[in-house]
Each structure stands twice: as C-alpha cells, then as structure tokens.
Amino acid sequence: xxxxxxxxxxxxxxxxxxxxxxxxxxxxxxxxxxxxxxxxxxxxxxxxxxxxxxxxxxxxxxxxxxxxxxxxxxxxxxxxxxxxxxxxxxxxxxxxxxxxxxxxxxxxxxxxxxxxxxxxxxxxxxxxxxxxxxxxxxxxxxxxxxxxxxxxxxxxxxxxxxxxxxxxxxxxxxxxxxxxxxxxxxxxxxxxxxxxxxxxxxxxxxxxxxxxxxxxxxxxxxxxxxxxxxxxxxxxxxxxxxxxxxxxxxxxxxxxxxxxxxxxxxxxxxxxxxxxxxxxxxxxxxxxx
Amino acid sequence: xxxxxxxxxxxxxxxxxxxxxxxxxxxxxxxxxxxxxxxxxxxxxxxxxxxxxxxxxxxxxxxxxxxxxxxxxxxxxxxxxxxxxxxxxxxxxxxxxxxxxxxxxxxxxxxxxxxxxxxxxxxxxxxxxxxxxxxxxxxxxxxxxxxxxxxxxxxxxxxxxxxxxxxxxxxxxxxxxxxxxxxxxxxxxxxxxxxxxxxxxxxxxxxxxxxxxxxxxxxxxxxxxxxxxxxxxxxxxxxxxxxxxxxxxxxxxxxxxxxxxxxxxxxxxxxxxxxxxxxxxxxx
Ligand SMILES: Nc1ncnc2c1ncn2[C@@H]1O[C@H](COP(=O)(O)OP(=O)(O)OP(=O)(O)O)[C@@H](O)[C@H]1O
Ligand SMILES: [Mg+2]
Numbered sequence: 001x002x003x004x005x006x007x008x009x010x011x012x013x014x015x016x017x018x019x020x021x022x023x024x025x026x027x028x029x030x031x032x033x034x035x036x037x038x039x040x041x042x043x044x045x046x047x048x049x050x051x052x053x054x055x056x057x058x059x060x061x062x063x064x065x066x067x068x069x070x071x072x073x074x075x076x077x078x079x080x081x082x083x084x085x086x087x088x089x090x091x092x093x094x095x096x097x098x099x100x101x102x103x104x105x106x107x108x109x110x111x112x113x114x115x116x117x118x119x120x121x122x123x124x125x126x127x128x129x130x131x132x133x134x135x136x137x138x139x140x141x142x143x144x145x146x147x148x149x150x151x152x153x154x155x156x157x158x159x160x161x162x163x164x165x166x167x168x169x170x171x172x173x174x175x176x177x178x179x180x181x182x183x184x185x186x187x188x189x190x191x192x193x194x195x196x197x198x199x200x201x202x203x204x205x206x207x208x209x210x211x212x213x214x215x216x217x218x219x220x221x222x223x224x225x226x227x228x229x230x231x232x233x234x235x236x237x238x239x240x241x242x243x244x245x246x247x248x249x250x251x252x253x254x255x256x257x258x259x260x261x262x263x264x265x266x267x268x269x270x271x272x273x274x275x276x277x278x279x280x281x282x283x284x285x286x287x288x289x
Numbered sequence: 290x291x292x293x294x295x296x297x298x299x300x301x302x303x304x305x306x307x308x309x310x311x312x313x314x315x316x317x318x319x320x321x322x323x324x325x326x327x328x329x330x331x332x333x334x335x336x337x338x339x340x341x342x343x344x345x346x347x348x349x350x351x352x353x354x355x356x357x358x359x360x361x362x363x364x365x366x367x368x369x370x371x372x373x374x375x376x377x378x379x380x381x382x383x384x385x386x387x388x389x390x391x392x393x394x395x396x397x398x399x400x401x402x403x404x405x406x407x408x409x410x411x412x413x414x415x416x417x418x419x420x421x422x423x424x425x426x427x428x429x430x431x432x433x434x435x436x437x438x439x440x441x442x443x444x445x446x447x448x449x450x451x452x453x454x455x456x457x458x459x460x461x462x463x464x465x466x467x468x469x470x471x472x473x474x475x476x477x478x479x480x481x482x483x484x485x486x487x488x489x490x491x492x493x494x495x496x497x498x499x500x501x502x503x504x505x506x507x508x509x510x511x512x513x514x515x516x517x518x519x520x521x522x523x524x525x526x527x528x529x530x531x532x533x534x535x536x537x538x539x540x541x542x543x544x545x546x547x548x549x550x551x552x553x554x555x556x557x558x559x560x561x562x563x564x565x566x567x568x569x570x571x572x573x
Contacts, residue, residue: 152386159346160400160448161375 092194
C-alpha cells in the first residue's frame with residue numbers, strides 16, 4: 001500500500017514536470033501566435049485605414065467627416081497640453097543644469113543652448129509628447145472603443161452598413177497623428193524657453209543662447225523631429241484602435257481595462273523602439289552631421 | 290402567406306449550424322419567412338435565439354448551411370455587397386445598442402445622413418416622425434445614458450425603422466417594458482408589417498406578445514427547431530388538455546403555458562446534478 005503510494009507520488013512528480021514543460025511550450029507557442037496575430041491584425045487595420053482615408057481624401061468616394069476629426073483632436077490633444085508644457089518646462093531646466101558644470105570647465109557653457117536644442121527638437125520633444133499622449137489619447141481611445149464593443153455598438157454600426165473603420169478608426173488615428181505633431185511643436189518651444197531661462201540664470205546671454213539654438217536645430221532637425229512625431233502619433237492611434245476593437249463583447253469591463261493598460265504599455269514600447277530605429281536610420285544617412 | 294402560396298421567401302435559412310468551441314449552439318436550422326409575415330421565434334434563455342439573429346444580419350458566419358435574404362446568400366457576400374443588403378433591413382438589438390456618444394435624435398438621423406441624400410430639414414422631420422411612433426419625440430435631445438432600459442429599446446426601434454427597411458429583426462422587443470408600452474410596440478410591429486408589407490422576425494419570451502404578433506411561430510431548443518407552425522397550431526397545442534404522446538409536444542406545451550412542471554424541468558433536474566455534487570464532494 002505504501003509502495004504504491006510513493007510510486008504514485010513519483011509519477012505525480014515527473015508528470016508535474018512534464019506538465020510544466022508542456023505548459024511552457026504551449027505558452028511560448030501561444031505567445032508567439034498571439035504576437036504574430038497582433039502584428040498581422042494591426043497591419044491589416046493600418047492598411048484598411050489607409051485605403052479608407054485615401055478614398056476619402058483623394059477621390060472622395062467615401063465621406064470622412066472633418067468635424068469628427070476635429071472633435072477627436074480636441075478630445076485627444078487639448079487636455080494633454082498643460083501636461084506637455086509642465087514636463088517640458090522641467091526637462092528644459094534639467095539638461096542645462098546637468099551639463100553646465102562640465103561645459104563650464106572647458107569654457108563652453110554657451111553650448112548648453114546647442115545641447116538643449118538638439119536634444120529637444122530631435123529627441124525629447126517628440127518622445128515626451130508621445131509618451132504623454134499614450135496615456136491621454138491612447139488610453140481613452142482604447143477604453144472608448146472597447147466599451148463600444150461590449151455595448152454591441154460596433155455590431156450595430158456594422159449592421160447599419162456603417163464601416164467602423166471609416167467611422168471610428170480614421171478620425172481617431174488622424175487626430176492622434178495631427179495632435180502629436182502639434183503638441184511636439186509646443187513641447188519644443190517650451191523646452192527652448194525653459195532652457196533659455198535657466199541659461200540666463202546661469203549667466204549666459206539670451207541673444208547668444210537664441211543664436212546658438214537656431215544654428216543647432218536647422219530645418220532638418222526641426223523636420224525630422226516632426227516626422228518622428230507623426231509616426232509616433234500614428235503608432236499610438238493604431239495600437240489604441242486595434243486593442244480597443246479587439247475586446248470581445250463578452251469580456252466586459254475587464255476586457256476594456258486590459259485593453260487600456262496594454263495600449264499604454266505597448267504604446268510606450270512601440271514609440272521608443274520606433275525612435276531607436278529612426279535614430280539608427282538618421283545616423284547612418286549622416287543626417288546628424 | 291404560407292408555403293403553399295409558392296412565393297419566394299424573403300428570409301431563407303437552410304441547414305445552418307454553428308458551434309462556439311465545443312458547444313453546438315445552432316444545429317441544422319431550416320427556416321423560411323415570407324413577405325409581409327411575422328415570424329416569432331421562441332425558446333429558453335441561452336438556446337441560441339440571439340445567435341440566430343446575428344447570422345441573419347451577417348454579423349457572424351455559419352459553420353454550415355446558407356442564409357438567404359431576398360433570395361441572395363449573404364454568407365458568400367463581400368462586406369460591400371453585404372452593406373447593400375444591410376441598408377434594406379433594420380434590427381432592434383436585445384440591449385438596444387444605441388450609439389452612446391450620440392443623442393437619441395442623432396442616433397436616428399445618423400443612418401439617414403449616411404445612407405440617403407436628404408437635406409437636414411427633411412431628416413429632422415423624419416426623425417420626429419420615427420420618434421413619435423415609439424413615443425420618444427419629447428426626448429430627442431437626451432443622451433442614451435439618460436434613458437431608462439425600456440426607453441433605450443424604443444429608441445433602438447426608432448433607429449431600426451429609420452430607413453423604412455423591408456425586413457425588421459427584433460430581439461425581445463417587449464422585454465423591460467410596461468404592459469401598455471409593450472402592447473403599443475407590438476401594435477407598431479403589426480402596423481409596420483401589415484401596412485408597409487415589411488417582413489418581421491421577432492424573438493420573444495413573452496407568450497402574450499408572441500400570440501398577439503405571430504402569423505407563424507417556431508420554437509428553438511438545444512440549437513434545433515422543435516416545432517414550427519401557424520399561430521393557430523400553437524394555440525391549439527397550448528390549449529390541449531390531458532396527456533400528450535410526444536415528448537416534443539409536451540415540451541413545447543410547457544413552454545407555451547409557462548408551467549413550472551413538465552419535461553423542461555425534468556430535463557434540468559435529471560441531468561448530472563447528483564454526479565456533480567458527488568464529484569465536488571470527492572474533491573474536498
Ligand atoms: N460569441 C460567443 N462565443 C461563445 N459562446 C457564445 C457566443 N455567443 C453566444 N454564445 C453561447 O451561445 C448560447 C446561445 O446564446 P444566445 O445569446 O444566442 O442565447 P439567447 O437564446 O439569445 O438567450 P437569451 O434569451 O437569454 O437572450 C449561449 O450558451 C451562449 O453562452
Ligand atoms: Mg438573446
């Protein structure tokens with residue numbers, strides 16, 4: 001009786017390990033498949049959105065409400081403006097203060113302006129704006145669309161022969177794109193202003209600061225920054241719309257919550273990775289010389 | 290009005306089956322509804338009535354079988370072709386499914402704006418007419434969140450009839466309404482059907498409504514159609530006293546009468562309840 005017990009236990013243990021391995025394998029497979037289907041789904045959504053948008057804008061076969069886009073822009077972007085300003089005020093102060101002692105040693109303290117301008121226009125303006133908008137725009141879009149799925153609104157739209165892509169996705173994606181670019185411009189201006197105030201307090205002449213800033217940024221720096229912002233905005237809109245619409249009707253508020261959290265996390269990861277890729281490309285094409 | 294008339298059915302479902310995972314929700318459904326007719330679909334909660342409706346509006350595709358509306362198989366259509374069919378029917382969802390970001394009036398106006406070339410003034414008038422029909426004209430400006438459950442249903446109905454559809458699907462139109470409003474909605478369904486020659490398919494649990502509305506009825510159970518017939522057939526079955534020979538008829542009769550005792554109850558009790566308890570006991 002005892003023997004059989006212990007052998008049963010042995011079997012239990014080995015089968016536990018096998019089970020665990022099986023589960024792990026299954027998990028890996030499932031995750032792989034999920035990631036694959038997620039990228040696939042996003043790609044399809046992007047394609048369809050692009051088709052609908054171009055049909056609407058170029059050949060005007062499909063109506064795209066400019067009011068809808070405007071409403072979404074206000075919803076998505078306006079509330080984020082104070083936060084972007086606040087963050088950029090702080091960052092515009094942090095960089096000069098960090099760099100000042102070292103630069104001063106070499107008698108190059110004026111170069112604070114250059115550093116601030118390059119970091120701001122090329123990097124931190126678009127990046128910080130995108131991160132803030134991930135939270136503001138991304139989360140609210142995902143929650144809204146997810147709730148619409150659970151309330152059968154999406155199904156009702158389809159049953160009324162209204163395309164949810166044209167109706168919901170296009171205005172939201174265009175709005176996040178446009179607002180990310182516009183807020184990036186604000187972010188850049190605020191960061192330069194804040195940097196300039198800091199520099200003046202450190203004994204640097206305002207005219208010099210301004211001149212150096214303009215020299216440092218050039219048109220290319222300004223434009224690449226905005227191109228980045230546009231892509232970040234598109235990514236945020238795409239991820240938010242995709243995850244929001246991927247909520248299943250029966251998942252209820254739990255599904256909506258999950259989609260919202262995921263949007264913020266995946267959004268920030270996607271934006272930073274996109275940033276790294278941009279930087280690599282710009283670097284190898286010598287855009288930063 | 291019946292199959293003998295040799296008319297083409299407006300709605301025709303043939304050998305349709307659908308599973309969700311391992312659960313076979315619909316299993317060999319055959320259904321024909323003719324022009325100007327009200328077909329009432331009855332069945333216990335969770336038997337697949339809403340799922341059947343979802344197939345009829347092209348929202349989910351069946352695993353097997355075909356669904357024809359106006360003689361065309363919608364399961365084989367592209368999204369674009371399907372949209373053209375969708376403009377010709379209206380659906381009232383079980384939950385109302387209003388667009389929550391739009392006011393009641395805008396919910397109705399939306400379809401008119403998107404699918405017709407009418408000017409705003411005309412759209413305004415049509416919206417008022419549709420809302421008056423369901424008794425919500427005074428609530429045009431309200432947002433869906435400010436409506437009661439029954440009002441949402443009625444607003445959903447106003448939206449469903451916005452484009453003067455040729456087919457109307459109703460998922461439990463009377464649920465959550467007081468008896469008078471429910472009767473008014475039923476009368477509206479009958480008026481729409483008879484005066485405008487609309488074809489209607491109504492899902493309902495409420496036997497009073499069912500018998501008031503139906504030209505023909507069918508009862509769904511465990512994914513199959515248990516009985517189909519005219520209203521008269523069902524009335525006769527309901528009023529039959531004494532023992533019935535077939536299990537099937539006893540089951541339908543219990544449902545029609547709303548009896549607490551009968552084959553449906555026995556089936557629930559006889560299932561693996563005891564076994565289930567024992568299993569639970571073993572585990573602890
Ligand atoms: N998308 C889905 N995925 C998995 N199962 C589903 C899905 N939709 C419905 N079901 C299942 O199918 C069955 C039928 O559901 P359905 O909503 O059609 O019932 P119903 O007859 O409309 O019930 P009620 O009268 O309560 O509205 C239920 O058991 C439900 O759990
Ligand atoms: Mg239902």
